[in-house]
Amino acid sequence: MSHFVLLNCRLFTGGADLTGSSNKLELSAEVGDEERTNFASGGWKEVLGGLRETELSGGGQWEAGDPGRVDDARWSELGGLGPWTACPDRADLGALAWFTSAMSGGYKLGDQVGAVAPWEGQAKGSWPLVRGQIAHPPGTARTATGTGSGIQLGAVPAGKHLYAAAHVLSIAGTGSPSITLGIESDVDNTFASPTDVVTFGAAGVLSGQIARAPGPVTDTWFRPKWTITGTGPSFLFVVALGIA
Template sequence: MAKFVLLDARLFAPGADLSGASSKIELSSEIEDKETTNYLSAGWKEVIGGLGSAEISAEGQWEAGDPSKVDDASWSALGGIGPYTVCPTGSTVGALAYITSGMRADYNVGDAVGEVAPWTGTVKSSWPLVRGQIAHPPGLARTVTGTGTPVQLGVIPAGKRLYAALHVLSVAGTTPSITARIESGDATISTPTTRATFSAATAPGGQILRGDGTAVADTYYRVAWTITGTTPSFMFAVSLGIR
């Protein structure tokens, strides 16, 4: 990817797309260094990696009055743990995405008179920060059972895991329900194998799943979904990654 100017970054909280209310999004990830210097370290400090951590910080323009707005979404998530997906260049299928499960640690609002009402907030990780891809874009309504476009993630070595985040952003219809799952296979996924299944969702919200560390030789993955209800309609985003 060539150098670029941040113009279309996306931020998905558990069940809300906060991109339109965000003007700054920052990701950080670090591994704690633990000193192991000894008499055979040849006079140099020696360290090994300890605990890892990641953080998402964001800020933007305050809005309220609907579950999709930043104030409503932030208050409902404060102190809770859920999935977060950040995309630095957009959210089309195959776009770069960073994924984690984190706790909404703080939320701040307000400024001086005459200023555009701002907000700031921080998410602190409970799972690793995973570099992956978007498997389903947020702006495409789904009304019937179907499958998404395969994305090439690569094989999952033993000890690594598949991570998948589902953000259900809007729901319409009578008794609507969607059950999403992650499938893998060849480039066309002609004979799919189900790798993870989310719980049925009937309202906006988020879920995140990860594999058990078993090696997987398949290199392509997609999201598939089963929709039921009367005139149902769902807007959702899905991100996938391996770590």
């Protein structure tokens, strides 16, 4: 990815796609510097990397009246932990995605008379910040049990984890439609002998989940799968995968 102008950022929190009500997205990562200077340091200050910290923030135009809109989503998630997924440029299959489990610690709305009603929100990471890929795009509706396309992430070494974030953004149908998402792996893109790596809980409402599976995992290809129940069901969801 070369230089580009921020025009197509995507932001997902919990079960909400905040892209259409956002015009600002910031993500920061910081490593604390812990001093270890001593008399053998030759007169130079020495530091070691300490605790790591992640913060996400967004803002835009305020909307309310639906669980997928910013006011409903940010208020219900305030003070709680949940997945945040940010894409600097689009959310197509294989697109770059940054995600983590974060505590929603701030929400602000309102401004001066005559202005388009704004919102601002912040969250602080409670898990590692993961640099990964979109494994299922948000605009592809699924109406029956199936699997998605595979992406090649590489093997998961010992001491690291496969991370997966899922956001269920839209649900239609009758008979209490439900979707259970999971992640499976295999040695190549044929997925001739897939292995279950991550299984999320069943979702019957707009919601988000994040999970991780420890390495080592020698398989290098991963894909989402889903089990759908209900009458005339249809789901929109986004899945992001990465190794950290």
